[in-house]
Each structure stands twice: as C-alpha cells, then as structure tokens.
Amino acid sequence: MKSSMVAKHARWPKENDIIFNLSERAQVAEKTIGKKNVINATIGALMDDEGQLISMKSVYDQLKSLQNNEIAAYASIAGQDDYKEAVKKVCFQGNDPKGYIRVVASPGGSGAIKLAMWNYTNFGDVILTSDWYWSPYGIIGEEAGRSVANFKLFNEEGKFNIESFKEKFKEIIDKQGSIFTIINSPGHNPTGYSLSDDEWDEMLNYAKEIAKDKSKKIIFFVDVAYIDFVKDDIASRKFFKKFGELPENILTIVGFSMSKGYTAYGMRMGAAIGISSNEDIADEFYYSLMHSCRANWSNCNRGAMEVLSHLAENKEKFKDYVEEKNKYKNMLESRAKSFVKGAKEVNLDILPYRDGFFISIPCENPKEVCEELTKENLYLVPLKMGLRFAVCAVSKEKCMKAPKIIKDVIENLSQ
Ligand SMILES: Cc1ncc(COP(=O)(O)O)c(C=O)c1O
CATH class of the missing domain: 3.90.1150.10 (Aspartate Aminotransferase, domain 1)
Known part of the structure; x- marks a missing residue:
C-alpha cells in the first residue's frame, strides 16, 4: 500500500x-x-x-482608485452592507422578487455553492442537477459526503426535458423528504442553454404542487454565473420575479459571481442571495451561512467588494x-x-x-x-x-x- x-x-x-x-x-x-x-x-x-x-478597464480603474485602507481592512463576515446592496442591485436590476431577501458574501460563485450545499443538505443526501453539468458541483458535494443525481437536460427533440426533471425530482424528494436542485441558467455551462420563462413556470408550478405537503423542503439553487453575458440584459432577468411569494417550504438561493460578469476571476468575489416568503427562514439563511463563512474563510476580499459597491452606486461608472x-x-x-x-x-x-x-x-x-x-x-x-x-x-x-x-x-x- x-x-x-x-x-x-x-x-x-x-x-x-x-x-x-x-x-x-x-x-x-x-x-x-x-x-x-x-x-x-x-x-x-x-x-x-x-x-x-x-x-x-472600468473594473480595474475602479480597483486602482481605491484608498489603501479600503483594500486592506477586514470585511464584515457576511460582507459589507453596501456590497450586499450592490449585489441585489446589479443582479436583479429592478426584478427583485417579492419577499425577504438576504445576501451573504462568498469567495466567488463557488463559495456560494459551497455555503448553500453545506447548509441545506444533510450528510449522504443526493443533489439534483442536469446530466450536462459543471463538474465542481459534484466535487463540492463529494467533499462533504453528498452526491449528485441527474435529470436529462434535453429530450429527443432537443428541448428542455421537463418530464425527466419531474421524474427525478419526485424520486429524490419522496426518498429524502427534501431536495436541493441546482439550475444553472442563463448561459448554462457547458451547453450555453438558457431556460425560457415558460420552462421556469413549469418547473416552479411542479415544485409548488409538491410543496403542498408541508413536510417537504425544497431548495432551488439558481446559478447565474453567466447572466451578464446573455443577449438581453433586461429580459433575461425577468425570471427572478418568479421566486417571490413562493410557499414557505420553497427557498431559493441565487448564486452570484463577479468572475465572468466583471472579469474578476482571480479576485474571488460572489454572494449567495436567499429569497423566502417567511422572514424567519430568510434570517435563518443569513445566520447559518454566516456561521459557515466564519468556519471556513472568515471574511472575503474587501477590495473586490468595494469595486462592486462603487460601480453600483455611481450611475456614470x-x-x-x-x-x-x-x-x-x-x-x-x-x-x-x-x-x-x-x-x-x-x-x-x-x-x-x-x-x-x-x-x-x-x-x-x-x-x-x-x-x-x-x-x-x-x-x-x-x-x-x-x-x-x-x-x-x-x-x-x-x-x-x-x-x-x-x-x-x-x-x-x-x-
Ligand atoms: C456554472 C458555473 N457556476 C459557477 C462558477 C463560479 O465561478 P467562480 O467561483 O469563479 O465565481 C463557474 C465558473 O466557472 C461556473 O462555470
């Protein structure tokens, strides 16, 4: 050996x-x-x-114009308040879902995935995502004793396979009583697929049906790492509204990343955005994730947070x-x-x-x-x-x- x-x-x-x-x-x-x-x-x-x-240039001119102290200081564990506001502003761009929204800063979108998976799945759980998927979902899960199961992303006609989604979703939730589903849209890695508004409706209507059984817990992790490179910035964000006013036993977590949208890959900045119709559940999201931040990396890159905050608060910039x-x-x-x-x-x-x-x-x-x-x-x-x-x-x-x-x-x- x-x-x-x-x-x-x-x-x-x-x-x-x-x-x-x-x-x-x-x-x-x-x-x-x-x-x-x-x-x-x-x-x-x-x-x-x-x-x-x-x-x-707009991003790096902003970084280089920061005072040393703005870069050097520790950040709050869950992220600076103005950063958290900036994340909501640039991510939703006016399409904020109705409900209680909480933001927790993370090192990139990867950090948001880690935070969400760790806090919303149990040891041994199976996580649902499509058969074409970004492999780190599996690696992040595996490290913590979770595994990935897949639904078929496309049907025979090359359309989104809602039937396969429903079938797998039901199988897992019947067994586990809870489900953590990762949907990477728009601009899915690796296929470049984006769900249409109708496809989102079908998926959420199905989840609402299942959620009538109040003992079930449903988590949607919506990975929007590529949202800034979608043809229509406005139309592509309308779907965020669909996560408002969902039943209390459906929680949505949006995975935000500055890596692609701001060409800030190495700055390692992102956030997990929790959306719930119940204030206690939203607060619980915030405090549970914050605990994980402290336990894993303490706080995030202060300078990167400042960059986004300055860009978001200044119309010209x-x-x-x-x-x-x-x-x-x-x-x-x-x-x-x-x-x-x-x-x-x-x-x-x-x-x-x-x-x-x-x-x-x-x-x-x-x-x-x-x-x-x-x-x-x-x-x-x-x-x-x-x-x-x-x-x-x-x-x-x-x-x-x-x-x-x-x-x-x-x-x-x-x-
Ligand atoms: C699908 C997907 N999600 C999330 C990320 C997060 O990237 P980062 O951790 O660099 O923000 C990436 C990066 O390649 C990705 O492809």
Missing part, C-alpha cells in the same frame, strides 16, 4: 484537473508552432482574438461598465454565431446554444476525440457525454473553422 498521512475522508485520486492539463498542452503548442496555428478552446474566461485575457461589457458581449455573440453556423454547414451535431461562454458537442468517447483533435492543434475539454468548446476564448475566424475539424475527427474515429 502507498504511504498516506491524510485522514480517510481526504483521500482522493492523485490527478490534476483535466481542463488545466489540456490548457497547458495548448499553451505549449502555441509556443512551438505559433498562436495562429492553434485553437485553444479549453479556457473558461474571455480572451481577445490574440488569446490574451480580457480585463475590463455603471454606464461605462455596461458599455464596455456589452462590447465584449457582442464579440462573444458573434463568435458563438460563427460556431453555430459552421456546425450547421458541416452537419456537426451540437446542443441547443442560447447564451454564455460554451457550446457542447455530444459524442462517443470524448477523451479519445479530444486526444485526436490535439493532433489537429485543436484543444477542447472532454466531458462525460461530449466535448466543450469555449467560444469565450477563441476568435470568430477560428470559431468558424473549428466545427469542420471536429466533425472530421469524430467521423474518422467512428469508421
């Missing part, structure tokens, strides 16, 4: 993150044969056409930010359109894309396909059921070219 010192619960396979591994290989290829000859679609961050990380962000949003949209068009032209099967940083391609043997694609100098990420192409990181011209390369490799391998 290999030597080991860690506690039993901390023994995990010795493996590096596959995404970072492929990303490193892509960078080596770029150095060897030149950036223009490599398509690096592994990175989950906005990159310019030359492959450089985009950082918004916010306008400049929105203009800058929209420029990048348009860039992303035109890249995604090129990929979708390219895929159509060569008949490459892709999943329905609406918004966001990624497009997914279903296929057999994703790891093998990925490896073969590296021989064509195209690097992307293998998932369980297919491939993830990061349109956020690849120029329009390369987005247009990539589908044919992928199609050819998949076809060759299947022969």
Whole structure:
C-alpha cells in the first residue's frame, strides 16, 4: 500500500484537473508552432482574438482608485452592507422578487455553492442537477459526503426535458423528504442553454404542487454565473420575479459571481442571495451561512467588494461598465454565431446554444476525440457525454473553422 498521512475522508485520486492539463498542452503548442496555428478552446474566461485575457478597464480603474485602507481592512463576515446592496442591485436590476431577501458574501460563485450545499443538505443526501453539468458541483458535494443525481437536460427533440426533471425530482424528494436542485441558467455551462420563462413556470408550478405537503423542503439553487453575458440584459432577468411569494417550504438561493460578469476571476468575489416568503427562514439563511463563512474563510476580499459597491452606486461608472461589457458581449455573440453556423454547414451535431461562454458537442468517447483533435492543434475539454468548446476564448475566424475539424475527427474515429 502507498504511504498516506491524510485522514480517510481526504483521500482522493492523485490527478490534476483535466481542463488545466489540456490548457497547458495548448499553451505549449502555441509556443512551438505559433498562436495562429492553434485553437485553444479549453479556457473558461474571455480572451481577445490574440488569446490574451480580457480585463475590463472600468473594473480595474475602479480597483486602482481605491484608498489603501479600503483594500486592506477586514470585511464584515457576511460582507459589507453596501456590497450586499450592490449585489441585489446589479443582479436583479429592478426584478427583485417579492419577499425577504438576504445576501451573504462568498469567495466567488463557488463559495456560494459551497455555503448553500453545506447548509441545506444533510450528510449522504443526493443533489439534483442536469446530466450536462459543471463538474465542481459534484466535487463540492463529494467533499462533504453528498452526491449528485441527474435529470436529462434535453429530450429527443432537443428541448428542455421537463418530464425527466419531474421524474427525478419526485424520486429524490419522496426518498429524502427534501431536495436541493441546482439550475444553472442563463448561459448554462457547458451547453450555453438558457431556460425560457415558460420552462421556469413549469418547473416552479411542479415544485409548488409538491410543496403542498408541508413536510417537504425544497431548495432551488439558481446559478447565474453567466447572466451578464446573455443577449438581453433586461429580459433575461425577468425570471427572478418568479421566486417571490413562493410557499414557505420553497427557498431559493441565487448564486452570484463577479468572475465572468466583471472579469474578476482571480479576485474571488460572489454572494449567495436567499429569497423566502417567511422572514424567519430568510434570517435563518443569513445566520447559518454566516456561521459557515466564519468556519471556513472568515471574511472575503474587501477590495473586490468595494469595486462592486462603487460601480453600483455611481450611475456614470455603471454606464461605462455596461458599455464596455456589452462590447465584449457582442464579440462573444458573434463568435458563438460563427460556431453555430459552421456546425450547421458541416452537419456537426451540437446542443441547443442560447447564451454564455460554451457550446457542447455530444459524442462517443470524448477523451479519445479530444486526444485526436490535439493532433489537429485543436484543444477542447472532454466531458462525460461530449466535448466543450469555449467560444469565450477563441476568435470568430477560428470559431468558424473549428466545427469542420471536429466533425472530421469524430467521423474518422467512428469508421
Ligand atoms: C456554472 C458555473 N457556476 C459557477 C462558477 C463560479 O465561478 P467562480 O467561483 O469563479 O465565481 C463557474 C465558473 O466557472 C461556473 O462555470
């Protein structure tokens, strides 16, 4: 047996993150044969056409204009009051759900997921999310002794699979008496799918039906990490209102992140926003999550909080930010359109894309396909059921070219 010192619960396979591994290989290829000859679609961050990380000037000018003390001081455990207000303002943008709303600051959206999962599931519980999903949901759960079960995201016609959602939801809640469901919309990672307002209605109506049994506890975790890169900023936020005036035994937690929307990935700032029609339940959310903050990381990045607070309270600054962000949003949209068009032209099967940083391609043997694609100098990420192409990181011209390369490799391998 290999030597080991860690506690039993901390023994995990010795493996590096596959995404970072492929990303490193892509960078080596770029150095060897030149950036223009490599398509690096592994990175989950906005990159310019030359492959450089985009950082918004409006955000970083604000950071650099802060007084040293604004950056250096400890923050309140649950976040500064003006930050908590700023989060509600920029996240809901006037679509605040009716009810009691509480905000707890977290290190990125990941921190919000951790806080929510830990406080609203029991040891051994099963968490529900779609079969195409961001793998850290599973990792965060697994670390705490929770596991993930899936509903099928799409039906045979490529539409949102509400039947599969209902079936799994019922199965879990009947067994556990409570359910924690993660819905990542709009701009789902990895598919780029966004639920329509009707799909939200169907899902919530079903949950309301189940919630008539007052012994049941229903938690929706709505991960909106990509909400600032959705075509229509206003229309895409209307669904927030649906979380108002729900039965007391349905609690909604919105996972907010500054990583993508403010190109602030490394600043590690986000928040969990709890929404309930019952004040006690909202307060309980606040104090339980705050306890976890203290127990895990104490408080968050004060400077990052100040950035958002200043941007949100100053109309001119916010306008400049929105203009800058929209420029990048348009860039992303035109890249995604090129990929979708390219895929159509060569008949490459892709999943329905609406918004966001990624497009997914279903296929057999994703790891093998990925490896073969590296021989064509195209690097992307293998998932369980297919491939993830990061349109956020690849120029329009390369987005247009990539589908044919992928199609050819998949076809060759299947022969
Ligand atoms: C689906 C999804 N949720 C949440 C996050 C949170 O990211 P962060 O912890 O950097 O805010 C990400 C980042 O990649 C993501 O893809």
